[in-house]
Amino acid sequence: MTDLSSFANRASSVSIRDLSLSFGAVTVLENLNLDIRDGEFLVLLGSSGCGKSTLLNCIAGLLEPTDGQIFIKDRNVTWEEPKDRGIGMVFQSYALYPQMTVEKNLSFGLRVAGLAKDEIDRRVARAAGILQIEPLLNRKPAALSGGQRQRVAIGRALVRDVDVFLFDEPLSNLDAKLRSELRVEIKRLHQSLKNTMIYVTHDQIEALTLADRIAIMKSGVIQQLDDPMTIYNRPKNKFVAGFIGSPSMNFLKGELVDEGGHIAFRTNGVSFSLDGYQASEALAAGRKVILGLRPEHVKVDSDIGHGETHEAVVDIEEPMGADNLLWLKHAGHTLSVRIGGERRYAVGTKVRLGFDMSMASLFDAVSEERI
Amino acid sequence: MTDLSSFANRASSVSIRDLSLSFGAVTVLENLNLDIRDGEFLVLLGSSGCGKSTLLNCIAGLLEPTDGQIFIKDRNVTWEEPKDRGIGMVFQSYALYPQMTVEKNLSFGLRVAGLAKDEIDRRVARAAGILQIEPLLNRKPAALSGGQRQRVAIGRALVRDVDVFLFDEPLSNLDAKLRSELRVEIKRLHQSLKNTMIYVTHDQIEALTLADRIAIMKSGVIQQLDDPMTIYNRPKNKFVAGFIGSPSMNFLKGELVDEGGHIAFRTNGVSFSLDGYQASEALAAGRKVILGLRPEHVKVDSDIGHGETHEAVVDIEEPMGADNLLWLKHAGHTLSVRIGGERRYAVGTKVRLGFDMSMASLFDAVSEERI
Amino acid sequence: TDLEVTHWWTSGGEAAAVAELAKAFDATGNHWVDGAIAGSGGTARPIMISRITGGDPMGATQFNHGRQAEELVQSGLMRDLTDVAEKGKWKDVIKPQSLLASCTINGKIYCAPVNIHSWQWLWLSNEAFKKAGVEVPKNWNEFVAAGPALKKAGIQPLALGGQPWQANGLFDALVISVGGTDLYNKVYKDKDAKVAAGPDMAKIFEAADQARQLAKGSNVQDWNQATNLVLTGKAGGQIMGDWAQGEFQIANKKAGTDYTCLPGLGLNQTLTTGGDAFYFPLLKDAEKSKAQEVLAATIVDPKTQVAFNLKKGSVPIRGDVDLATANDCMKKGIAIIAKGGVATSTDQLISADTQKQKEDLMSEFFNTSISVKDAQKRFVSLIEAAD
């Protein structure tokens, strides 16, 4: 066989070509293409049922694609067994073997593969060392806390010395505190191992903090594949914009108007200057658009630098410690605004608002694509 | 038996006196006292297994206390049936009757109580109106989304015209987006109904945003009962301080030293001036203490106003959109620092730190109580 | 009045005989409600006893003569028939007297005997012997001798059903017919363990061993299936009580030409007189009680006796009936009994418990290869413990 694999993207570790997958009549993925770079931490982000796990299972070889190809390290693995693909996988439910001790859990695959005893011990010891689970080696999963279990599950992928790590919502079953701790650990693990990692989640904080690049999926289609900051600040369409960020971006429906030579955005009789907005195409008056503003880009009272101001009334206040979230009534919309935790407003207070248009997003009202 | 009820707090809606509860040999609650004011929104916050649900079930009458008394609206209800206590309860798993339509679900309790048909209809209509679930009245729970189910579950408490609402982690089963939406709705509901509400959660964001007062529990004991801002800014002990806030408060172990007449905090050879810290007792040099600093109270580079600065190195960066979380190595500790989302640091960058001591907390190293 | 009667007569000949009883009883203006329970006495008796002790008794029920109902009577659950017996002069007409004796407890009569059955019959298929080219044997010893010839002709020499009571009956038949009446009485009546352990008994066990060889391969369960083997010439012979006669009769076979019967196995002209009797549980309903009396009388009535016993193939319980229509075999039996060649049946001599243990032993003996010595040893201890 000639070495045709050289044509695959050299720098990529996992390449997916024209991947389609149907369950009977239901098509979950269709002609999906994705290149993941060597050593990259890629997060697949999307709401429930959009096909993230399906894609990951295809890469792992647990599902057979209906069509298309999958390359790992430039090798076509479309029809290979999971164990031969050089991948390790971590599951949301941990999927530890409940009747085996942690040590057995880690080493079972290696023993089955027939590795030498001391090689197995060496690898288990290394993984246990990295994950700091040495004291747990003789316990059974039932005697572990959720976080410890998840660590063991990661260890099981670690001992196999794989090229690519696949994570399927590994932290969803943990409580918030543990989740943020383990998140840091996974990030650290990636920094030290420098493996390629593909990480499925529907938690945007995980996606933003962990990813080198995020692929946002919606019903089997990748909407945007970019680094977190680009996704956050320059979402390609309204879906991405609304999906990322908590609380959600504020969306105002309106149209473009010409105000003394300057194009401005107008809704419910109030208009916003669009000075500072960097459009990718010329803005024509009369176009129906949607203006997106993140809560932290709406400035309140003393935060306002210069430029136009609007009036609004505090509807609800949600103090969250470090931040304080205000829900304001403004021109018939409800706007969420994030301010510092120490600044408090009573319900019903009148405030002045300023908008940072350089950080706003404008979408076409019909196609919902960024303008 | 003397009339203990007269000792109950006059203005209180629910009073708990010396409540103890054991399951066999395991004592979950011991001599717990709690007064909840009329119309108050009280959140019971604590980690899993600390006894929150147990306490709530005692109040509801679903568990019999081993000892102690419970008063609702100044009536001793310790031995009364749940239905006679004037309470309504909303459960984490919604607990809707699957075979009944929404309308039947709402009216079940009223029908059991034998209310007149038109009175039932009136109350159901009112509750459905408040919660905006009129279009769903004829559906079965299986045909509802998670958020809709939770709304119906609240409605079931609403129709019963009760004095006290009990919520047991009502939002835990929902995804982040829905959770933040329903959180606002519950807050709005409380603002309009002005009922007493007792709300159990282990999500600190819910606690901080919803509560009039938060009771933080640890293994059956209430650690601190205060309004959210006091809890956040002046935690009574290290447990409370660490429990609230995400990411956690940074804790530095060290001791008090006398630096030229001023008492300072010293750890690993670095010292921090304690100017601006308001201690509740005199600070004596030599005492072993723990310094707690929230991530947003550590200032980086340009944020630093005046005062002393320290050097640190960026270890991990976690961009979260609106914020950016830095994990810094400083004097042998790892510090988490929250900065604006637009400010990015590469791993390994050297930064200068400043500390806002007026917002810090000092704890005794042994008792872990706030000093 | 409706009277429910339970019994375990369900084979062809038996059912026909019961029909006669029912007819006679219905003719008195009452109604026979039939409560047949198929299987055998073993299946049916527990059910009957449960019902009687459970307080839901039937009108009348079949038991074997003997000790099966002893305790029911002692617990006062059974009805005293002394009046009926006196009226019908049972004491005079019933023969042999031992039949009535076993219905009598503490001087009171509790059952109406219906027929006499004897076990000691060897039924032979003439056709089978013809096929084997041997003459039809005249006694057990000749039969044993003819065994190999039968086998060679592909014929099962001795037919024996799998139910334990059949093996047990066969053995008892050997005891009295091969060993003689004395031996029989010493062992079963006197329960003399020494005799049971003695050489005479050893001989019986040898004979049983021979029978065991001949019976190998019968592969049937029910007695009438075994009889059927003889009837169709598939087997040479069968040791079975006189009730087998009924099967031959229903199949329209002729004694002497189609088959041969050898009472006392052709050796000892003595027959045991067991048989069936009807017991009448104590009822509260007066009308039913009266019907019970009628049934008791009907059973002993000569006309019924003839009709019933002809169909059943058994001997009537009274000597004063005319059995001209009886066939050859039955006549032989009647003649022997009339001559006084009678012995009491084992049902009357030993308890059901011992009987069951004996069945277990014989069943095991005939179906495994336990040695003659071991079997006798166990037999002895069993007789020792018998009450």
Place this chain on the structure above:
Amino acid sequence: MAKSVAPGRPNQFLRNLNSKIACIPMMLTALVIFLGGTVWTVIYSFTNSKLLPRATFVGFDQYERLWAASRWIISIQNLAIYGVLCLIFSLLIGFVLAALMDQKIRFENTFRTIFLYPFALSFIVTGLVWQWVLNPEYGVQGVVRSLGWESFTFDPLYTPEIVIYGILIAGLWQGTGLVMCLMLAGLRGIDEDIWKAARVDGIPMWKTYIFIVIPMMRPVFITTLVLIASGIVKLYDLVVAQTSGGPGNASEVPAKYVYDYMFQAQNLGQGFAASTMMLLTVAIIVVPWAYLEFGGRKRV
């Protein structure tokens, strides 16, 4: 505020009264029938009751006789053989069938119905059918012989040494369908991710079953074990219908011994002694298990 006097704890007996009332039939059954009946049986096993229970105590006589009876010994042996093999094969066949059914096969419903329908039939019917199928003249043996293999012998019901296996064949036929169902339910209850994890680990299918899946199915195995075991102890109808204990005593079982001696031999004492021995065996096996399963775990 009213001077409400704190009410004391209400009467403990009245607590949960409805529940207690609802449980009366169950409590009566447990106490009067099962416990009472058992105690009664044990007590009367020390008497020489014949046709009717009589309180004349004779010590351990009945037990001595019981253990001297070769039929009882045979019964025990038979039950042991049948029990062990039935357990092993039920679980084995049931599990293998369930594992095959779990492979996303076509016609799953049809196969399941086929495997399960014998369970709807009684042991009496099962016994009759298999007696017929195993009949040496008309059944399997006869058919094979008529095909030309004259010396073929397959005659379990009339061969004392192997008759118990003939009964086993019928017993398995009747019962494995249910076991298969239980196992299938158990297999379906196993987290999909476990299978995936094992595949990623490169563990072959059969090893996954043996080392991972089966140990995870412990509760199912226990339920199944209880069902099979309680059936085995009660084995009676099948034997009666198929062989009546024959040939000879070769297929006798304890339950039949009990029945025969209680009712045919009219020796209640002996029957009670035998049933007491059976109960003792059951108690030794079941009580520790029941304690572990139901006593140890509490939930509100």
Place this chain on the structure above:
Amino acid sequence: MSDTSTLNATTAGIDAMSPELKVRSSLNPGPRGRRPKRVLSRRNIFLYGILGLAALYYLLPLYVMVVTSLKGMPEIRLGNIFSPPVEITFEPWVKAWAQACTGLNCDGLSRGFWNSVRILVPSVVVSILVASVSGYALANWRFKGSELFFSILIVGAFIPYQVMIYPIVIILRELGIYGTLTGLVIVHTIFGMPILTLLFRNYFASLPEELFKAARIDGAGFWQIYGRIMLPMSLPIFVVAMILQVTGIWNDFLFGVVFTRPDTYPMTVQLNNIVNSVQGVKEYNVNMAATLLTGAVPLIVYFVSGRLFVRGIAAGAVKG
């Protein structure tokens, strides 16, 4: 693998989305898409082979029963049991249903059928109701000692019926209901109790506890929660219980014969009578027809609700 991959490489997908990708992917070697599956793969032969063999073992007796019941006696004596009937006759069925004799009664199984129905309906209803209420109480309304009673009950499941007959006879006699339908219903209820209670208890315990709590807060009491909340949710387990009881009670012989009288004998007793009343030769065809007739009711019940049975088993037996 390499042979298939080269084969595929020539024809591999040309229809990718972007031109840039098209260039690349058209040159990509190796297989694509779903691995071609042969219907007769070794795995499938093994899988369906074993299942087929097993199915044969399970179906054989049924086949033999049906075939035999349609043959005449002469044919049975000559032929082998597996050959299909040369001449189909329904005579045995008619005989088994309406003519077969036991003792003097020659009305076949027909009478027993209705007796069985009369016994079945109340027994099934009562035993299921009692067991479900007990299971419900044990799962949701525990009281002191409830677990102890339950443990006794479970051990009771192991007691051979024969052992219990005598005490029950005495108890029913003392209650004065021996031989009545009530008595028999009670007996069936008693012996169905252990397994049914176990099933119901496990099932109710597996329902979310919060549902029960919600109903209590709504003011519903013990019976209201049972009737209006629990019952409507318990269809699968009721189906399981129903199938178990219908088969168990319908197939019961021992209690049917001990606790009834001849005019109310259930079908199984009559079956036993017909099969064991050998009059001359065993009429195997009639026996088989009678057997099939007797088994028909549970078989139909099973076939109709078999799917629910499996679901219910999963819910009631596996958890707990």
